[in-house]
Amino acid sequence: MTPETAQNRPPETAPETAADTWPAGAETLVARLRRSVPDKRFRHSLGVAEDARRFASIHGADTGKAWLAGLLHDCAKGIPTSEQVAECDRLGVELDPATRVCPQVAHGFLGAFLARRDYGIDDAEILQAIRRHTVGGPDMTLLDKIVFLADGTEPGRHYPGADAVRAAAVRDLDEALRLFLDGQIAYLSSRGGGIHPSTLRFRRELG
Numbered sequence: 551m552t553p554e555t556a557q558n559r560p561p562e563t564a565p566e567t568a569a570d571t572w573p574a575g576a577e578t579l580v581a582r583l584r585r586s587v588p589d590k591r592f593r594h595s596l597g598v599a600e601d602a603r604r605f606a607s608i609h610g611a612d613t614g615k616a617w618l619a620g621l622l623h624d625c626a627k628g629i630p631t632s633e634q635v636a637e638c639d640r641l642g643v644e645l646d647p648a649t650r651v652c653p654q655v656a657h658g659f660l661g662a663f664l665a666r667r668d669y670g671i672d673d674a675e676i677l678q679a680i681r682r683h684t685v686g687g688p689d690m691t692l693l694d695k696i697v698f699l700a701d702g703t704e705p706g707r708h709y710p711g712a713d714a715v716r717a718a719a720v721r722d723l724d725e726a727l728r729l730f731l732d733g734q735i736a737y738l739s740s741r742g743g744g745i746h747p748s749t750l751r752f753r754r755e756l757g
Contacts, residue, residue, distance in 0.1 A: 551652060551659075553747035556641065563696070568734075568749075576688070579618075579621065579622070579669055580596075580621070582668070583595060583621065583622065583625060583669075585628065586625060586628045586668075587625065587627045587628045588627070590627075591624055591627045593627075594624065594679075594706050595620070595621055595622070595624050596614060596621070596757035597704030597705055598620040598621070598623055598624075598697070598700045598701050598704045599617045599618070599620035599621040599630065599700075600617075600620070600704070601620065601699075601700035601703050601704050601719075602616040602617060602619060602620030602696050602697050602700035603616050603620065605618040605696045605699065605700060605719060606693075606696055607721065608621055608720055609692065609696070609723055610692075611692045611693055611696055612693070614677055615673065615676050615679075615693055616679050616693060616696050616700075617696045617742075618673075618676055619675075619676045619679040619680055619683075620691065620700050620701075622661065622665045622669060622671065622676075622680055623658070623661060623680050623683045623697055623701060624657065624661060625661045625664050625665055625668070625669065625680075626656075626657040626658075626660040626663075626664050627636070627657055630656075631653055631654055631656075631657070631661070631715060631724050632641065632653065632697070634653055634656040634657055634660050634669050635649075635650055635653050635656050637660060638656060638660050641660075641663055643659050643660055643662075644659075645659055647747075648685075648744075648746050648748070649746070651684070651744065652659065652664075652744055652746060653670070653710070654684075654685035654718065654726065655746060656684075657684065658681050658682065658683050658684035658685065659677070659681055659684075660678045662680045663679050665680050667678060668692055675691065675693050676693075677694075678691070678693075678694060679691075679694050679698075680697070682694050682696040682697075683697050683698050683699065683701050683750075684746075685713045685746040685748040685749050685752075686698060686731075686746075686748050686749050686752030686753075687752060688737045688748070688751055688752070689755070690755070691753060695716065695724075695727060696723065697745045698727070699715075699719055699723060699726055699730060702715065702734075703715055703716050703719055703726075704732075709733065709737075710733065711729060711730075711733050714729055715727055715729045715733075724756050727753045727756055728753070728756050728757075730749055731749065731753045731756070733753070734749075734755075735749070
């Protein structure tokens with residue numbers, strides 16, 4: 551599949567390589583997600599799925615896994631942010647101390663649990679990419695990087711330097727991630743916000 555073909559696919563159409571990745575059809579998963587999250591978040595998720603599939607096609611990752619991880623990366627967003635840490639505790643989802651004081655990133659951890667329980671996803675690589683899409687982590691895989699970056703490049707994202715990140719993403723994932731993370735870290739620092747240790751480690755490992 552060429553990058554152009556991937557880019558021009560309808561966003562709710564799963565790639566052929568995803569046929570064995572989930573037990574239900576793509577339309578079923580899309581419909582379930584549509585019912586579970588706000589409309590704006592649903593549209594964002596379709597955009598992330600499409601960018602993740604496109605980056606996977608360009609950089610040699612599994613397009614089916616990338617599309618599915620992108621589709622479900624925010625599947626926990628139907629739960630209010632203020633309730634997500636408590637929901638993680640109720641469900642036995644382990645959170646590190648930094649995430650507990652930064653609840654806006656807890657949805658990645660919770661989302662990996664829900665992707666397995668509610669959407670039937672049992673692929674460890676997909677679940678890890680969902681779990682890591684908010685804060686990154688050590689030794690990020692190609693799929694981890696693709697989903698993390700796609701979350702920041704889908705067409706609905708608007709921030710200083712976004713076009714440069716999008717342009718770099720088709721050349722070199724690590725270059726694009728450095729640009730994206732530097733911008734995000736600078737923004738959070740300027741606002742006095744905390745930066746998750748996993749994000750800082752991820753950035754250091756990129757060089």
